[in-house]
Amino acid sequence: MSGPLAGILGGPPPPAPPRRSDLGRNLLATVALAVVLGMAARVIELRPLELVRDVGNIGIFLRGYLHPSFGNICEYSWQCVVTVCIALWGTLLAFFISVPLGLLGARNLSPHPVVYFAARRAMDVLRAVNEFVFALMFVTAVGLGPFAGMLALGIHTGGVLGKLLSETIESIDPGQAEGVTAVGASRLHVIAFGVVPQVLPNFLSYVLLRFESDIRSAAVIGMVGGGGIGFYLWDTIRSFKDGEAATVILLIVAMVMCTDVISARIRRAAI
Amino acid sequence: MSSTTSPVVVLERVGRRFGPQVALAGVTACIRPGEFVAIIGRSGAGKTTLLRCLSRAIVPTEGAVRMGGQDLRPLTGAALRTHRARVGVIYQQFNLVKRLRVLDNVLVGRLPHLRGWRRVAALARLFEYPQRYIALACLDHVGLLARTWQRTDTLSGGEQQRVAIAKILAQEPQLILGDEPVASLDVANGALIMETLRRIATAAGLTVISTLHHVEYARRYADRVLGLRAGHLVFDGPARDLDESAIREIFGSRPETGGPDVELAQLPEPVLVPS
Numbered sequence: 001m002s003g004p005l006a007g008i009l010g011g012p013p014p015p016a017p018p019r020r021s022d023l024g025r026n027l028l029a030t031v032a033l034a035v036v037l038g039m040a041a042r043v044i045e046l047r048p049l050e051l052v053r054d055v056g057n058i059g060i061f062l063r064g065y066l067h068p069s070f071g072n073i074c075e076y077s078w079q080c081v082v083t084v085c086i087a088l089w090g091t092l093l094a095f096f097i098s099v100p101l102g103l104l105g106a107r108n109l110s111p112h113p114v115v116y117f118a119a120r121r122a123m124d125v126l127r128a129v130n131e132f133v134f135a136l137m138f139v140t141a142v143g144l145g146p147f148a149g150m151l152a153l154g155i156h157t158g159g160v161l162g163k164l165l166s167e168t169i170e171s172i173d174p175g176q177a178e179g180v181t182a183v184g185a186s187r188l189h190v191i192a193f194g195v196v197p198q199v200l201p202n203f204l205s206y207v208l209l210r211f212e213s214d215i216r217s218a219a220v221i222g223m224v225g226g227g228g229i230g231f232y233l234w235d236t237i238r239s240f241k242d243g244e245a246a247t248v249i250l251l252i253v254a255m256v257m258c259t260d261v262i263s264a265r266i267r268r269a270a271i
Numbered sequence: 272m273s274s275t276t277s278p279v280v281v282l283e284r285v286g287r288r289f290g291p292q293v294a295l296a297g298v299t300a301c302i303r304p305g306e307f308v309a310i311i312g313r314s315g316a317g318k319t320t321l322l323r324c325l326s327r328a329i330v331p332t333e334g335a336v337r338m339g340g341q342d343l344r345p346l347t348g349a350a351l352r353t354h355r356a357r358v359g360v361i362y363q364q365f366n367l368v369k370r371l372r373v374l375d376n377v378l379v380g381r382l383p384h385l386r387g388w389r390r391v392a393a394l395a396r397l398f399e400y401p402q403r404y405i406a407l408a409c410l411d412h413v414g415l416l417a418r419t420w421q422r423t424d425t426l427s428g429g430e431q432q433r434v435a436i437a438k439i440l441a442q443e444p445q446l447i448l449g450d451e452p453v454a455s456l457d458v459a460n461g462a463l464i465m466e467t468l469r470r471i472a473t474a475a476g477l478t479v480i481s482t483l484h485h486v487e488y489a490r491r492y493a494d495r496v497l498g499l500r501a502g503h504l505v506f507d508g509p510a511r512d513l514d515e516s517a518i519r520e521i522f523g524s525r526p527e528t529g530g531p532d533v534e535l536a537q538l539p540e541p542v543l544v545p546s
Contacts, residue, residue: 179366179435182326183442184356184383192394193379197370 064242068250076232076248080255083228086150086221087214087259093154094161094214095207097126101158102165108177109169109195111187123166126159131217135226149226153217157210164206165199172198204270208263215259219252229255277304277446277478278339278357280325286333286502287320294320295331296502302480302495307472309493309510310482312521316499318482322450325480326360327351338446356383359439361468363451365431369424373415373434376423377406380441409437413467429460436467447472449481453488461485465492486518 104110105119134152142148177194185193222230229252236245280302287295295317302308310318323329324336327343336343338354346354359380367376378393381402385393392398398406410416413433418426423434432452439447447468453461469492472479483489489496490510498506498521505520506513 173369175362175364175366176368178328179362179368179438180379180382182328182355182358182360182366183380183438184352184354185379186352186382186390188394189382189390192396193371193375193382194368197368201370 064240065246065249067243068246069241069243070247072244073247073251076229076251079222079229079232080251082146083218083222083230083255084215084259086146086153086218086226086228087211090150090153090157090218091207091211091214093150094157094210097154097158098161098165101162102169103191105162105166106169107166108172108174109191119162120166123159123162126155127163129156131156131221132224135221135224139225144225144227146227149218149221149228149230152226153214153221156217157214161203161206161210165203168199168202168206169195205267208267212256212260212263216256219255276476278341279304279337280446280478280480281337282321282334283337284334285321285324285331285336287317287324287329288332293502295324295499297334298499298502298504299334300497300504300507302478304478305472305476306478307469307492307494308478308480308497309489309495310480310497310499311484311486311489312499313523317502318499319450320502321497321499322448322480322482326358326448327354352383356442357445358448359442359444359446360448360450361432361435361439361452363454365428365435367423367431367434367438369422371423372419373410373421373423373426374403374406374419376434377409377437377441378402380409380438380443381405383442406437406441409440410434412440413437427460429456429463432456432460432464433467436464436471440471445477447477447479447481449479449483451482451484454484461488468492486513489513 101119101123104115105123107116110116110119131152134155135148138148138151142151172195176198177190180190180194218226218228218230220230220233222228222232223234225231229248233245233248233252236242236248282298282300282302285295285298286293298317298321310321312318320329324331324343325338327336327346330344338358341354343354368379375396378396378398381398382390382393385402389399389402407416407419410419413436415426415430415433415437418430418434423431426434449468452468453464456464465488468479468481471477481493483493490513493510496506496508496510496513497504498517500521500523506517508517
């Protein structure tokens with residue numbers, strides 16, 4: 001061999017990378033996954049053959065939905081507006097809940113590990129408890145209606161947004177914040193100058209995404225007395241008014257599509 | 272600029288460990304007001320650790336750092352912020368807030384000087400005219416007045432470092448620390464930054480302590496050079512004494528030309544020779 005490589009090659013062979021028995025490990029993992037999935041299938045009574053055999057019944061069920069009745073469309077449309085209003089205020093409430101929780105629950109900003117732990121656990125609770133449960137809770141205080149639904153939605157989404165905010169804060173460029181800390185600025189000034197400009201675009205994007213998801217949640221929260229179109233969805237389906245239910249479902253689909261499009265436009269324009 | 276005299280900086284057997292690793296050991300030096308001090312040494316020799324002990328970003332594990340007679344170690348809360356306010360730091364990566372306008376980044380330097388409602392208003396990035404005037408004058412001093420309203424990340428590296436200098440000018444520090452301020456800049460921009468620092472320091476009688484990768488920068492701009500090797504101070508003298516044998520003592524061999532000799536090959540981390 002000649003050329004520049006000649007002097008480099010020919011030394012002792014490089015050490016082989018340490019090898020574990022990947023084959024055995026992968027096989028074991030595959031078998032374990034298969035066993036877990038099999039047991040889970042028994043638990044959920046997975047019977048694909050019955051689905052194939054009786055799939056026609058779904059057609060019979062849906063036949064009633066093919067003829068939407070537009071008699072009450074004004075009332076349903078108004079309830080869609082109510083639903084959007086619930087989501088708007090719910091997202092706003094969530095924003096104000098998430099900012100303090102997110103700041104205190106970010107590891108690199110929290111004043112004390114105990115505060116960090118408490119804020120994290122508080123956000124866990126808000127996220128873990130479904131908005132339906134919160135709605136049932138608030139109904140006892142403020143009665144049936146959109147107000148209870150908005151409170152429930154805001155509290156739950158506050159936990160979700162707080163978690164997203166704290167994760168965003170933890171992933172900021174620490175150098176940019178250090179440049180503010182180094183001049184002797186107070187903690188709040190460091191947040192205002194070093195942290196907010198870095199997290200604002202992402203956080204606003206998260207808020208808008210959650211608004212879209214809040215619309216979908218608000219559309220069903222009426223089932224438990226939270227106001228909005230959800231009550232009629234539940235009521236028409238339960239009383240087998242298939243035509244009415246079809247109208248409600250169509251309206252919900254239209255509403256979700258519209259808000260998603262508008263929200264995506266705002267996100268692109270603002271960020 | 273106020274004509275404050277810099278405090279005397281005293282390093283008393285300063286040592287710093289990170290776990291079992293000794294980054295700095297027994298560094299003793301006294302830096303007089305108005306000196307321009309360069310800290311040189313290989314990557315991993317403890318330059319940045321020493322500098323971070325001075326800015327009180329970290330606390331030495333042994334010895335003491337005194338500034339104007341004040342021991343920095345016990346500082347917390349408001350006293351620590353007061354210390355940081357009198358020390359202006361410029362960084363290799365500029366550490367400006369990229370999404371803020373240039374003017375806002377310079378105004379960051381004014382934050383420690385605000386009192387009462389002005390502190391609260393600053394949370395919404397509202398500053399009254401005298402503060403903005405100072406910031407604009409500082410920007411003008413580094414020749415970047417035309418960039419005032421631009422987003423900071425639209426500027427080139429050299430321009431961003433000049434914004435960082437305007438920021439610490441606005442901060443009115445008693446001491447300037449540089450953490451490899453020219454390591455990520457080209458030669459022309461590096462020289463411009465060093466000359467600006469030198470000019471500011473001379474005009475206001477400020478002490479400058481800066482780590483520098485290139486021996487040439489230290490020779491040309493520093494009054495005094497501290498050479499670190501594996502955490503130990505192996506050279507302390509005027510820049511003109513930085514001869515071949517001193518360089519060999521600090522770096523093991525000349526960094527620009529030297530191939531890896533036996534001693535360098537034993538260093539724990541890969542040796543990066545600046546080109």
